Amino acid sequence: MLKLAAVSRSPGGSRAQALWLALGGVAYYACASFGMALFSIQPSNITLLWLPSGIGLAMCAQAGRRAWPCVFAASFFANAPGMGAQESLAHLLSTCVAAGADTLAAALAAAMLRRHLPHGLERLSSLFTFIAAVCLLPTLVSAVILAANLALGGYIAWSASLPFVGMLLFADSLGILLVYPLVAAWRAGPAPRPGAWRASLLVTLLALAMAWLAFTVFAGLIFLIVPTLLYLALRGRDQAVYVALALTISAIVALAARDLGPFHVVDTVQARFMLLSYLFSTTVVVLGMALQRHDLELETRARQDWQFLANHDALTGLSNRLSFMPMLENEIERARRNGRAFAVATLDIDHFKRINDTYGHQVGDKVLVAVAGRLRAALRTVDMVARMGGEEFAICFPDTPAGEALLAMERLRTGVGQLRVAAGGQQVTVTISGGMAVWRPDQPCGVDQLLDRADQCLYRAKREGRDRIVTD
Numbered sequence: 001m002l003k004l005a006a007v008s009r010s011p012g013g014s015r016a017q018a019l020w021l022a023l024g025g026v027a028y029y030a031c032a033s034f035g036m037a038l039f040s041i042q043p044s045n046i047t048l049l050w051l052p053s054g055i056g057l058a059m060c061a062q063a064g065r066r067a068w069p070c071v072f073a074a075s076f077f078a079n080a081p082g083m084g085a086q087e088s089l090a091h092l093l094s095t096c097v098a099a100g101a102d103t104l105a106a107a108l109a110a111a112m113l114r115r116h117l118p119h120g121l122e123r124l125s126s127l128f129t130f131i132a133a134v135c136l137l138p139t140l141v142s143a144v145i146l147a148a149n150l151a152l153g154g155y156i157a158w159s160a161s162l163p164f165v166g167m168l169l170f171a172d173s174l175g176i177l178l179v180y181p182l183v184a185a186w187r188a189g190p191a192p193r194p195g196a197w198r199a200s201l202l203v204t205l206l207a208l209a210m211a212w213l214a215f216t217v218f219a220g221l222i223f224l225i226v227p228t229l230l231y232l233a234l235r236g237r238d239q240a241v242y243v244a245l246a247l248t249i250s251a252i253v254a255l256a257a258r259d260l261g262p263f264h265v266v267d268t269v270q271a272r273f274m275l276l277s278y279l280f281s282t283t284v285v286v287l288g289m290a291l292q293r294h295d296l297e298l299e300t301r302a303r304q305d306w307q308f309l310a311n312h313d314a315l316t317g318l319s320n321r322l323s324f325m326p327m328l329e330n331e332i333e334r335a336r337r338n339g340r341a342f343a344v345a346t347l348d349i350d351h352f353k354r355i356n357d358t359y360g361h362q363v364g365d366k367v368l369v370a371v372a373g374r375l376r377a378a379l380r381t382v383d384m385v386a387r388m389g390g391e392e393f394a395i396c397f398p399d400t401p402a403g404e405a406l407l408a409m410e411r412l413r414t415g416v417g418q419l420r421v422a423a424g425g426q427q428v429t430v431t432i433s434g435g436m437a438v439w440r441p442d443q444p445c446g447v448d449q450l451l452d453r454a455d456q457c458l459y460r461a462k463r464e465g466r467d468r469i470v471t472d
């Protein structure tokens with residue numbers, strides 16, 4: 001699963017941020033200049049991949065408004081030669097509008113990221129929100145402005161503006177999709193060990209070699225790049241995966257800019273191989289993702305099982321002491337806030353040792369399960385019952401005055417007395433003794449003290465002859 005952290009605002013001071021912005025600006029300018037040279041389909045000069053959109057987003061997500069002038073300047077200087085900014089005032093204005101649109105897209109994407117994915121691209125389920133809100137929407141706004149600006153400036157015909165918007169939308173979104181995860185993973189994760197890079201490097205080289213061969217020898221190889229990168233996505237470290245993805249996609253776009261290669265097929269043998277490769281890669285990718293999801297489900301279920309086992313008694317399924325104590329603590333907090341009383345009881349099966357000694361441990365266990373079942377069935381859903389250990393149980397009656405809780409305890413005592421547990425040909429009956437303490441707002445006390453008071457009452461019930469409830 002793709003797990004990414006957000007590009008956060010750095011607490012590292014304004015100096016570090018200035019350096020970050022300067023580096024971002026240079027990277028923006030370099031990628032934009034190279035992009036126009038490498039990734040454009042000649043002679044239309046339409047850029048197929050605009051990595052600066054991702055760099056601009058990372059800069060704005062990191063530094064907010066302070067990044068805007070840097071993005072604007074980097075975009076302006078990258079666009080200026082192509083748009084002839086120095087030739088006339090009109091061209092200068094068009095270049096400014098283009099740089100403004102790029103800055104707007106970056107700022108908008110950062111704002112959408114903060115609003116819709118404050119923790120970044122953390123889960124597979126947030127990928128579609130990321131694509132729609134952070135990639136497509138901001139780039140659509142800038143693409144429309146850019147296309148209109150170019151048409152108004154006479155750079156392109158109005159009839160070409162619509163396909164131009166479509167191209168920009170994809171090119172800019174792709175830039176965000178490739179750069180943002182890379183930057184986020186770099187800033188969030190620990191630096192990978194050199195050894196971890198070796199395997200990733202080999203797979204990256206394999207993907208790059210496939211891209212080159214697809215454009216020179218066998219077109220269908222283009223589709224086999226997908227399962228190769230999927231292997232890395234499922235096995236490699238985040239940083240390595242995003243580096244490989246960015247490099248491979250950039251290489252493909254750069255190769256395609258000169259010659260459409262595998263995307264321009266006339267040879268039937270090549271076309272059939274492409275078809276098979278496409279079907280194979282689609283199957284592998286879908287299967288891989290489905291298996292990944294299945295693995296995650298198993299992991300989640302195992303974690304839930306462990307959590308249940310840690311908080312519950314394995315024999316009776318009731319909560320155990322470990323989970324009962326914090327529940328009781330919460331209840332005390334709640335009662336303190338509301339100024340309401342509530343009751344706590346501890347109860348114990350009478351002469352349980354005798355049952356074990358007479359009928360054996362297995363019957364003793366059956367008695368414990370039967371008593372636990374009766375307690376759970378007779379109590380309200382809001383009441384909390386736990387097996388505290390051995391044959392001792394505890395109950396918390398939230399928001400319940402002493403009289404009502406005592407009635408409930410008496411009902412439990414009678415109910416348990418009516419239980420019949422089969423032991424060979426015989427029927428075993430049991431009784432319980434209980435001690436009850438009431439937490440009152442005018443006499444507040446802590447968890448240990450409250451349970452101790454209930455225990456003292458329980459001892460009294462035992463001393464006074466068992467099969468009874470005593471309250472303090």
Ligand SMILES: Nc1nc2c(ncn2[C@@H]2O[C@H](COP(=O)(O)OP(=O)(O)OP(=O)(O)O)[C@@H](O)[C@H]2O)c(=O)[nH]1
Nearest residue numbers: 348349350351352353354356361362364365390391
């Ligand atoms: N079968 C079974 N017995 C258990 C379990 N946990 C504790 N016991 C037994 O429960 C018995 C508790 O005995 P005692 O503490 O002497 O209490 P008692 O016999 O119920 O006597 P009073 O509480 O004074 O009425 C011991 O024999 C323990 O071995 C369990 O999970 N299963």
